[in-house]
Amino acid sequence: MSDIPPKKLIIPYLPDEMCLEIFKRCDAKTLRNVKATSRYWRETLSSYEFVSEVSTFWKSKGDRSHLLVWNPAIGSTKMIPDPPRHFCTKCAFLYTFAYFPNSVNYGIVHLYKRQQCQKTWTLTLYSSAEKKWVVNVSCPEYGRSLDPNYASLDGVIYWMKWRDNDRDMSPIFIVSFSMLTHKFGQIFILAEATTNYHGLLIHGGKLCVGAINYDHKRYNCTIWEIDSIGETPNWSKLFTYDGYGHPYLPAMFIDGDVIQVLEKYYQVDDLPHMKHTIIHMTRWSPFKKTQYNLKWMQFDNFVRMRSLSTYYDLLFQLGVNLVSMML
Structure with missing residues (x-):
């Protein structure tokens, strides 16, 4: 063993752009350790832009992939294997x-x-x-x-x-x-609830099934509630409502009301690039037989809404926010 002490190694200063290129190639454990060093790196490496670049980089390699988990309540992201x-x-x-x-x-x-x-x-x-x-x-x-x-x-x-x-x-x-x-x-599936289109919903802490009949322009949906889930579940009909559009469009319950989405697509025949989508969200109260508009949105392209979900601010039900996934 030599008695000569090793020379001190001076780590050169690296700009943030170069550090980010290095971090793109690191595994999830290394990124967690880096994020623990400072608030700046925690926010930078948790941003949607950085995680998207990491996903694109490893996708191009074809030998690694990660799941991107996004928390809309606090706006943070993380990756898991x-x-x-x-x-x-x-x-x-x-x-x-x-x-x-x-x-x-x-x-x-x-x-x-x-x-x-x-x-x-x-x-x-x-x-x-x-x-x-x-x-x-x-x-x-x-x-x-x-x-x-x-x-x-x-x-x-x-x-x-x-x-x-x-x-x-x-x-x-x-x-x-x-x-x-x-x-x-x-x-x-209950024989009486058998149709060509079905959807699963949660209402009042119970599992519900939406059985839908569709005639290419409008549909009729019957909501069935399943109680006592087990060997002999109990099916009961809650209510029936009509709607326009396609049966695959998302719907959900909020406080006993149905949140429904309607999509309309427009395209100019002579101008193939002129595409428009209108998304209309309504809230329907099946027991009160009332309906009113929630949101009307227009996009200069073909946009399809795939799902709806809710989250509550903090731990108290101060208000319900709609979170949509669009493709």
């Missing part, structure tokens, strides 16, 4: 998001298989409390799918199981998965 980077990258995957009961912690459910030719599917669960994917459960045959039209209630996630026949788009039953017990379940 995406499990498909370890499994079959040629398969289509979906995710579901839900809060654990009486907690601010959330879970993300994801289905995957290791190879495209395999028939075995595995469900994995990410816990925000433990900051990792903590559960891997083999899926039963009826649960080997996820539907973007899902609902969550008391730590249980519900989604539709559709028929494999393309000519018959009616669902067979509702699949459930508990984030607490890690068990699957089935709720068969």
Whole structure:
């Protein structure tokens, strides 16, 4: 061992632009450590612009990916490891998001298989409390799918199981998965509620199903409430309402009222670039039989609203804000 002390290494000053290029190539753990050094780096590395650039960079590499989690209440973002980077990258995957009961912690459910030719599917669960994917459960045959039209209630996630026949788009039953017990379940669709279009909603702390009949211009929707979920669930009809537009348009409950979205598209035949979209949001009170306008928006392109969700300011229900996802 030499008695000569090592020379002091002077780290050169790097501008922020160069540091950001370096941080784009770092893993999530390194970014968390950097964000803990100062408020400036915490805000910079949590910004939507930086996280988007990181996602674009690793997507171009094709060998790494992350999930982007955005909290609209506080405007912060963070990245968590995406499990498909370890499994079959040629398969289509979906995710579901839900809060654990009486907690601010959330879970993300994801289905995957290791190879495209395999028939075995595995469900994995990410816990925000433990900051990792903590559960891997083999899926039963009826649960080997996820539907973007899902609902969550008391730590249980519900989604539709559709028929494999393309000519018959009616669902067979509702699949459930508990984030607490890690068990699957089935709720068969009531014969009287069988239609070609269905949607899941939460109303009054209970799971509801919207059964919709559509005639290409307008639709009629009947809301069914499912009580005593178990081997013999109880179905009861709440109310029926009419609407204009397509049945896939999002709807939700707020304080017993239905928030409904209507989309209209316009395009000038001689000018293909002249495209317009009008999105009209209304609030309908089924028990009072009243309806009034909430929002009217116009876009100079084709815009489609895919989902609606709510969040409450702080921990008190001071007001409800609508958060939309547009593509």
